[in-house]
Amino acid sequence: MEANKEWYVLHTYSGYENKVKENIEMRKESMKMHDHIFRIMVPEEEVIEVKDGVEKKVVDKTFPGYVLVEMIMSDEAWFIVRNTPGVTGFVGSHGAGSKPSPLLDEEIAAILSDVPASQPKVKLDVTVGDYVEITDGAFSGLSGQIEEIDEEHDKLKVVIEMFGRETVAELDTTQVKKENH
Numbered sequence: 001m002e003a004n005k006e007w008y009v010l011h012t013y014s015g016y017e018n019k020v021k022e023n024i025e026m027r028k029e030s031m032k033m034h035d036h037i038f039r040i041m042v043p044e045e046e047v048i049e050v051k052d053g054v055e056k057k058v059v060d061k062t063f064p065g066y067v068l069v070e071m072i073m074s075d076e077a078w079f080i081v082r083n084t085p086g087v088t089g090f091v092g093s094h095g096a097g098s099k100p101s102p103l104l105d106e107e108i109a110a111i112l113s114d115v116p117a118s119q120p121k122v123k124l125d126v127t128v129g130d131y132v133e134i135t136d137g138a139f140s141g142l143s144g145q146i147e148e149i150d151e152e153h154d155k156l157k158v159v160i161e162m163f164g165r166e167t168v169a170e171l172d173t174t175q176v177k178k179e180n181h
Contacts, residue, residue, distance in 0.1 A: 004072065005038055005070055005071065005072055006070070006071070006072075006073065006102035006103070007068055007069070007070050007102055007103040007108045008068070008069050008070075008071060008073070008081075008090055008091075008092075008100055008102055008103065009066055009067075009068055009069075009090065009091035009092065009100075009103060010066065010067045010068075010069055010081065010087050010089070010090055010091070011065060011066060011087070011088045011089050011090070011091055012065055012066065012067055012086050012087055012088060013065070013086055013088065014064050014065040015064075016086040017042040017061060017064070017065070017066070017067050018042055019085075019086055020067050020084060020085075020086040020087055021040045021041075021042050021067055023084045023085055023086060024037065024040050024067075024069065024080075024081060024084050025040060027080050027081075027084055028040075028080075031080055033076070033077060033080060035072075036071055036072045036074055036076065036077035037069065037070075037071045037077055037080070037081065038070040038071060039068075039069075039070040040067065040068070040069050040070075041067070041068040041069075041070075042061060042067055042068075043061065043062035043063055043066075043068065043111055044059045044060065044061055044062060045059070045060055045062050046058070046059055046060075047059075047060050047123045048123060049123040049125070050123065050124045050125055050177065050178065051125045052125070052178075052180075053177060053178060053180070058123075060123075062111075066091070067087075068103075068108075068111070069081055073099055073100075073102070078090075078099060123173075124156075124173050124176070124178065125178065126146055126149070126156075126178050127146070127149070128146050128147065128148065128149060129145065129146060130145070130146050130178060130179075131143055131144065131145050131146075131178075131179040132144060132145075132146060132156070132158060132176040132177060132178055132179055133176065133177050133178075133179050134158070134160070134169070134171065134175060134176055135175060135176060135177055136174065136175040137171065137175050139160060139162075139169050139171070140175075142160045142161075142162070143160070143179060144158035144159050144160035144161075144169065145158065145159050146158055147159050147168060154172055154173045154174070155170055155171065155172060155173070156170070156171050156172075156173060156176060157169070157170055157171075158170075158171055158176065
């Protein structure tokens with residue numbers, strides 16, 4: 001039996017991540033697997049959703065449809081986790097009863113360090129072509145039309161009119177609010 005605790009990724013039915021986590025916790029208790037199954041995690045991040053000018057903090061799953069499990073891979077632990085309701089399989093397993101590959105140390109370190117950042121992301125309910133009012137920064141008070149949205153970096157390219165000509169301003173999503181046109 002391997003004696004190394006390692007992180008594994010489970011694939012679950014989307015929307016059932018927290019239920020799978022609960023189920024594994026209960027099975028771990030009832031089957032006395034404390035020395036094989038350790039932490040179970042559903043990676044999440046806090047985002048600010050803006051809809052109709054109203055800001056609301058919500059928690060989004062970082063990896064929808066996946067749950068992370070820290071465990072010592074033994075036949076019994078593998079069987080218990082694999083057969084938990086809602087689990088469709090281990091990521092990195094090639095089927096036919098083969099054991100999955102664990103996450104690399106740097107992969108889990110990146111995921112664990114990503115746990116809540118100091119400032120939540122802002123999720124604006126906007127699309128290309130929408131008009132926004134700039135509420136912060138050098139262009140504060142001006143309005144413009146969204147030309148491009150970079151969701152990964154929370155940036156917008158907004159066309160504004162300055163000195164009688166159109167200029168493109170790159171802004172953070174925190175610097176604007178949607179105009180009701």
